[in-house]
Amino acid sequence: MPTQQAAPAALDSLPSPGRTTRLAQALLGTDSRQRPTLQLLGLAALVTATVVILLVYAASIGVADVLQVAVLTSLFFIFILGFYGVIRSGLNQRFADPTLAMPQTILAQTLIAGAYAVTGPVHGATVIMLSLVMVFGMFSLRPNAVRHASVYTVVLMGVVMYWCSQKQPLHYPLGQELFNFALTAIVMLAISRLSGQLSEMRTRLKTQKIALEQALAHIKEMAARDELTGLPNRRRMMTLLQEHATRHARGGPRFFVCIIDLDHFKNINDTYGHAAGDAVLRAFATQAQVVLRTTDMIGRWGGEEFLLLLPESAPGDPTLGVARLRESLADLPASPALHDLRVQFSAGFARYEEGEPIDQAIERADRALYAAKSAGRNRSVVL
Numbered sequence: 532m533p534t535q536q537a538a539p540a541a542l543d544s545l546p547s548p549g550r551t552t553r554l555a556q557a558l559l560g561t562d563s564r565q566r567p568t569l570q571l572l573g574l575a576a577l578v579t580a581t582v583v584i585l586l587v588y589a590a591s592i593g594v595a596d597v598l599q600v601a602v603l604t605s606l607f608f609i610f611i612l613g614f615y616g617v618i619r620s621g622l623n624q625r626f627a628d629p630t631l632a633m634p635q636t637i638l639a640q641t642l643i644a645g646a647y648a649v650t651g652p653v654h655g656a657t658v659i660m661l662s663l664v665m666v667f668g669m670f671s672l673r674p675n676a677v678r679h680a681s682v683y684t685v686v687l688m689g690v691v692m693y694w695c696s697q698k699q700p701l702h703y704p705l706g707q708e709l710f711n712f713a714l715t716a717i718v719m720l721a722i723s724r725l726s727g728q729l730s731e732m733r734t735r736l737k738t739q740k741i742a743l744e745q746a747l748a749h750i751k752e753m754a755a756r757d758e759l760t761g762l763p764n765r766r767r768m769m770t771l772l773q774e775h776a777t778r779h780a781r782g783g784p785r786f787f788v789c790i791i792d793l794d795h796f797k798n799i800n801d802t803y804g805h806a807a808g809d810a811v812l813r814a815f816a817t818q819a820q821v822v823l824r825t826t827d828m829i830g831r832w833g834g835e836e837f838l839l840l841l842p843e844s845a846p847g848d849p850t851l852g853v854a855r856l857r858e859s860l861a862d863l864p865a866s867p868a869l870h871d872l873r874v875q876f877s878a879g880f881a882r883y884e885e886g887e888p889i890d891q892a893i894e895r896a897d898r899a900l901y902a903a904k905s906a907g908r909n910r911s912v913v914l
């Protein structure tokens with residue numbers, strides 16, 4: 532039907548986002564390193580276009596020589612297309628500064644100085660362009676390079692202005708040229724100074740960013756770790772448990788939750804002191820990390836309690852790892868200072884059932900632990 536055929540044709544003529552992206556890719560390429568360089572060249576092209584418009588205007592009202600305007604306009608095009616070719620071909624990557632900001636700035640200033648010399652009574656407008664080029668350069672060049680480019684601009688404009696005032700005093704009266712020169716010098720000086728401040732600001736921001744990132748990483752680490760034992764803390768273990776429950780709901784492995792409680796820990800504190808109790812907790816944490824499987828996760832649950840998350844990689848007895856830990860502790864001093872004391876513990880296991888709130892599995896593990904304590908301690912109970 533005609534209406535059905537007309538619709539796709541109308542849609543085809545609309546510029547789709549895909550086409551815009553393709554056009555941007557054709558112009559700027561796909562290399563993300565080159566994008567900022569090409570964007571800088573885009574700004575140079577904008578300044579160039581403005582100067583070309585001024586040149587053409589000056590020629591059209593008869594105040595500029597058509598041949599000179601044609602030569603300068605061609606040079607502007609060669610300048611932009613030349614840099615575009617170098618950047619798009621990747622040749623710029625062979626230079627110390629692949630942005631080519633310095634040669635772009637120097638060439639732009641030279642061509643603008645040429646435009647200044649040929650635009651007769653409307654030459655004043657080109658002075659603004661000199662400042663604009665330096666402002667763009669300020670964001671890409673180091674302060675030293677900005678200083679050099681500013682000095683070059685001031686010297687160049689000094690020569691051009693003097694030469695123009697001698698050759699065409701009617702359009703370039705000496706007094707006005709002196710004023711223009713002073714203005715150019717002041718603006719270049721200000722840009723040089725600003726560039727230094729901008730660079731300092733950038734360095735400060737970079738340092739602050741690094742310090743903030745380090746502080747944030749440290750805070751994150753502190754928020755997830757138990758200070759005494761260095762193990763993941765209760766909050767971190769809760770997050771891990773939730774993550775495993777979610778993974779299990781999506782077909783991930785089953786897992787057991789185990790709560791370990793050191794037996795008669797109060798006695799250790801009462802007999803040897805709180806600091807000795809701390810050392811025992813640390814020694815227990817170290818030994819548990821050595822003995823348990825690397826896939827098992829242990830964290831401090833609070834006080835003398837630890838929580839174990841045991842992913843069920845293969846069907847079998849979930850208490851084996853904990854039994855190994857119990858055996859190893861039987862031969863090990865409770866802490867480096869308490870050679871003759873041994874640590875014992877009770878453990879309660881619960882398998883996480885799919886879909887249940889994680890608290891429910893923890894609560895079952897807690898009941899299993901209570902059962903282990905009631906049955907005489909130093910044992911494991913699975914519920």
Ligand SMILES: Nc1nc2c(ncn2[C@@H]2O[C@H](COP(=O)(O)OP(=O)(O)OP(=O)(O)O)[C@@H](O)[C@H]2O)c(=O)[nH]1
Binds near residue numbers: 793797798808812
């Ligand atoms: N040194 C030290 N002691 C702690 C810490 N946190 C909790 N405790 C002590 O751990 C002891 C726990 O005592 P109880 O709850 O009676 O348990 P228990 O003596 O181990 O007895 P059972 O669990 O029944 O075998 C208390 O004395 C707490 O003060 C800690 O960070 N460092």
